[in-house]
Amino acid sequence: MADDRVSRELVAAVLQHDNEAARELVRRLYPLVAKLVRAHRPTRSAEEDLCQMIFIKVMQKLVQYSGKVPIEHWVSRIAINTCINQIQAEKARPELREADLSEEQAAVVRNLAATNDELAPDQSFASRQLVEHLMSVLKPAERLVIDLLYLQQRTVAEIQTLTGWTGALVKVRAFRARQRMKKLMATISARECA
Numbered sequence: 751m752a753d754d755r756v757s758r759e760l761v762a763a764v765l766q767h768d769n770e771a772a773r774e775l776v777r778r779l780y781p782l783v784a785k786l787v788r789a790h791r792p793t794r795s796a797e798e799d800l801c802q803m804i805f806i807k808v809m810q811k812l813v814q815y816s817g818k819v820p821i822e823h824w825v826s827r828i829a830i831n832t833c834i835n836q837i838q839a840e841k842a843r844p845e846l847r848e849a850d851l852s853e854e855q856a857a858v859v860r861n862l863a864a865t866n867d868e869l870a871p872d873q874s875f876a877s878r879q880l881v882e883h884l885m886s887v888l889k890p891a892e893r894l895v896i897d898l899l900y901l902q903q904r905t906v907a908e909i910q911t912l913t914g915w916t917g918a919l920v921k922v923r924a925f926r927a928r929q930r931m932k933k934l935m936a937t938i939s940a941r942e943c944a
Contacts, residue, residue, distance in 0.1 A: 757821045764812060775821075776805055782822055783829050789897075790833035790890060800836065804829045834890070884931045892927035899924050 757778070763771030780801070787800045807828050815824055885893050898904045898912065899920075909920045 754820060758817060761812060761815060761817070761821060764809070772809065779805075779808075779822065779825050783825065786826060786829040787833060789894070790830055790837070800833065804832050807832060837890070884934055887934055888927050888930060892923050892930070895920060895923045896927045896931075 757775075760771050760775045760778070764775055783801050783804050784797065787797050787804070804825075808825055811828065815821065885896060888896065894913070895909065898909050899906075904912070906917050906920050909915065910917055913920070915923075
């Protein structure tokens, strides 16, 4: 409750053009915004750029904040909407192309197309980045289920509890996401071999 009071005081001070209060408000909210951006960031948007864009919107719209909900909830909504808007803007070019990959990631694609052997340790970073690129073309719900199921290694039951989805919906979304990622990987590999 003390945090809520402090947040309200900071918001009031920011509205009175107190720069120190604005810096403190950003400092308090930055971990939340960065976490949301990492979870919803579109491919071609840098995390830091998106965070800055979100905080600019927060400061511009702060006069509209009613105080009826915690500031974190209000800022979360702005952050997620900003990320979704960026994802929509990138849909003009939804397909991942070889030009979108770094040289190391392109090498990983070539290796995966040529052999089933494990990647060398120096290629593991590039492969992680490639997975991020592949996940970026997924719908937010599909990206979430892949992250929870395979990267965080949660069970279907745990995902049901976290999301409120049925077990069947979790499995269907995971299946569709895997299919979309496989199709994209095959497209990239075919271009690479051509």
